[in-house]
Amino acid sequence: MSGxxxxxxxxxxxxxxxxxSAAEITRAHLARIEAxxxxxxxxxxxxxxxxxxxxxxxxxxxxxxxxxxxxxxxxLAVKDNLATRGVAxxxxxxxxxxxxxxxxxxxxxxxxxxxAVTVGxxxxxxxxxxSSTENSAFGPTRNPVDLDRVPGGSSGGSAAAVAxxxxxxxxxxxxxxxxxxxxxxxxVVGVKPTxxxxxxxxxxAFASSLDQVGPFANDVADAALxxxxxxxxxxxxxxxxxxxxxxxxxxxxxxxxxLRVGLVTELLGxxxxxxxxxxxxxxxxxxxxxxxEVVEVSVPAVTYGLSAYYLxxxxxASSNLARFDGVRYGLRVDAPTTNEMMIxxxxxxxxDEVKRRIMLGTYALSAGYYDAFYxxxxxxxxxxARDFAAAYERADVLLSPTxxxxxxxxxxxxxxxxxxLNDICTIPTxxxxxxxxxxxFGTADxxxxxxxxxxxxxxxxxxxxxxxxxxxAAPAPATFAVAAPGGTRP
Amino acid sequence: xxxxxSRDDVAHVAxxxxxxxxxxxxxxxxxxxxxxxEHAEDVEALELDDVEPTSHPYPLVNxxxxxxxGPTLANADALAGAPAAEDGRFSVPTILGExx
Numbered sequence: 186m187s188g189x190x191x192x193x194x195x196x197x198x199x200x201x202x203x204x205x206s207a208a209e210i211t212r213a214h215l216a217r218i219e220a221x222x223x224x225x226x227x228x229x230x231x232x233x234x235x236x237x238x239x240x241x242x243x244x245x246x247x248x249x250x251x252x253x254x255x256x257x258x259x260x261l262a263v264k265d266n267l268a269t270r271g272v273a274x275x276x277x278x279x280x281x282x283x284x285x286x287x288x289x290x291x292x293x294x295x296x297x298x299x300x301a302v303t304v305g306x307x308x309x310x311x312x313x314x315x316s317s318t319e320n321s322a323f324g325p326t327r328n329p330v331d332l333d334r335v336p337g338g339s340s341g342g343s344a345a346a347v348a349x350x351x352x353x354x355x356x357x358x359x360x361x362x363x364x365x366x367x368x369x370x371x372x373v374v375g376v377k378p379t380x381x382x383x384x385x386x387x388x389x390a391f392a393s394s395l396d397q398v399g400p401f402a403n404d405v406a407d408a409a410l411x412x413x414x415x416x417x418x419x420x421x422x423x424x425x426x427x428x429x430x431x432x433x434x435x436x437x438x439x440x441x442x443x444l445r446v447g448l449v450t451e452l453l454g455x456x457x458x459x460x461x462x463x464x465x466x467x468x469x470x471x472x473x474x475x476x477x478e479v480v481e482v483s484v485p486a487v488t489y490g491l492s493a494y495y496l497x498x499x500x501x502a503s504s505n506l507a508r509f510d511g512v513r514y515g516l517r518v519d520a521p522t523t524n525e526m527m528i529x530x531x532x533x534x535x536x537d538e539v540k541r542r543i544m545l546g547t548y549a550l551s552a553g554y555y556d557a558f559y560x561x562x563x564x565x566x567x568x569x570a571r572d573f574a575a576a577y578e579r580a581d582v583l584l585s586p587t588x589x590x591x592x593x594x595x596x597x598x599x600x601x602x603x604x605x606l607n608d609i610c611t612i613p614t615x616x617x618x619x620x621x622x623x624x625x626f627g628t629a630d631x632x633x634x635x636x637x638x639x640x641x642x643x644x645x646x647x648x649x650x651x652x653x654x655x656x657x658a659a660p661a662p663a664t665f666a667v668a669a670p671g672g673t674r675p
Numbered sequence: 676x677x678x679x680x681s682r683d684d685v686a687h688v689a690x691x692x693x694x695x696x697x698x699x700x701x702x703x704x705x706x707x708x709x710x711x712x713e714h715a716e717d718v719e720a721l722e723l724d725d726v727e728p729t730s731h732p733y734p735l736v737n738x739x740x741x742x743x744x745g746p747t748l749a750n751a752d753a754l755a756g757a758p759a760a761e762d763g764r765f766s767v768p769t770i771l772g773e774x775x
Binding site: 525 | 685695710719729730732752755770
């Protein structure tokens with residue numbers, strides 16, 4: 186069959202072997218988008234025509250015996266904060282109205298070189314600031330598991346696109362959990378790679394010392410396939426790690442015998458739904474049964490992660506978003522002087538959450554408060570890194586929930602601070618620059634529960650080894666309101 | 676607990692950030708920012724004098740490359756997204772003094 190709901194590894198193999206047509210596979214996914222996008226709203230734009238042309242070009246290359254890449258003919262959705270040459274890039278904000286980037290992000294170049302077929306740009310919380318995708322200027326995305334619930338955020342469109350089988354793969358970005366939390370909410374796999382493993386060139390900056398691009402997929406092998414295609418040094422990103430990375434795809438069958446797995450004590454208590462804690466403990470049991478040595482470890486400073494993050498990330502955002510001033514790209518609201526034009530443009534162009542974070546960051550960096558807030562938050566970052574280092578003396582990987590609860594209903598959380606609490610389990614990884622992954626592990630109230638595996642910097646191999654074992658042991662997945670016939674869930 | 680952030684502070688910060696807030700927004704943001712800053716008091720209370728700050732998870736310094744010209748954006752491409760451009764440059768309203 187060549188329909189939607191297929192795995193990327195199977196599609197790429199069949200297309201490269203000339204057994205199946207990339208164009209036919211692309212059309213099948215576009216048909217699914219056509220049928221269900223009105224319910225889900227995963228995309229800001231669907232680039233159907235370009236996708237079919239691209240897929241036909243891959244079919245011609247296969248027929249001519251030319252080499253095609255590891256993602257040959259695989260439909261892929263791209264978060265709309267990654268620059269795409271010739272295709273509008275909005276960050277789901279009014280302020281980028283009309284901006285068509287004159288260049289591709291490095292990851293967009295890499296997926297194209299690998300043979301992937303981009304089907305569209307996905308919705309997000311404006312400038313990736315949010316945990317529900319409700320902060321989009323273009324309306325919310327809905328969770329394909331239950332259309333009355335949020336998909337999580339900020340990469341909610343990418344998570345939903347994969348969960349709804351609109352594309353087997355998607356790219357997201359993760360600053361404080363923006364790949365992992367929506368992956369958990371939508372019952373898919375999401376990876377936040379080590380800071381610097383994947384180029385940030387062309388990712389519209391939110392918090393530059395925390396942002397990282399990563400994959401969404403329906404299973405661990407597909408996530409590995411995409412990560413291997415996008416990882417690696419990039420001269421255009423001065424923070425990219427100069428050494429070539431170890432590919433992860435070849436390690437999925439390595440098992441966990443002898444691997445030390447640490448359950449993070451601080452992330453199994455207050456504020457985490459009991460059913461979520463239960464799934465995490467079952468995941469630990471499954472790893473123990475597969476030969477891992479499971480221990481409880483303490484990472485005390487993670488309890489300060491949220492506070493540190495909500496000082497550091499807005500501070501960096503207030504600086505990064507100063508560039509949106511009506512001069513070089515996007516919206517301009519006319520006014521007699523440049524200063525008035527900038528104020529009118531930013532006031533009209535940014536939504537409330539973005540304004541709130543710009544204000545918070547400007548305040549945290551302002552005279553008289555810098556040492557008390559921003560300076561201290563940076564020191565807490567050191568404490569978190571130290572506590573993780575101590576934990577990784579006793580464990581090779583760590584285990585925790587991805588989010589405190591399963592997906593909540595649209596409109597259920599209005600208070601900003603309550604929304605921020607969604608990220609308590611994911612934020613510490615970003616502050617430390619480490620790697621982490623969320624993968625589905627059973628349900629709570631018929632909704633997917635995500636289990637988070639954490640690893641130190643460049644610990645992607647043990648991360649994926651652990652995830653592959655957990656995936657094989659996972660309880661029955663949730664039933665999806667929107668999923669391809671025949672089902673694609675692992 | 677003392678007032679974390681006042682309405683005047685919020686109005687001042689908005690000016691610094693080049694945002695215009697109406698009275699309702701100032702009221703709402705003052706409460707919301709106060710709640711977030713109150714949550715951050717756990718950090719403020721920590722004794723951290725002996726701890727070095729971390730500004731970046733991957734402390735690379737001086738990333739060198741050969742001093743060779745590479746491909747760059749054409750002027751027209753760089754200006755293509757600008758709301759206003761003139762003579763190969765970004766164009767803005769008057770900056771100083773009266774309009775000519």
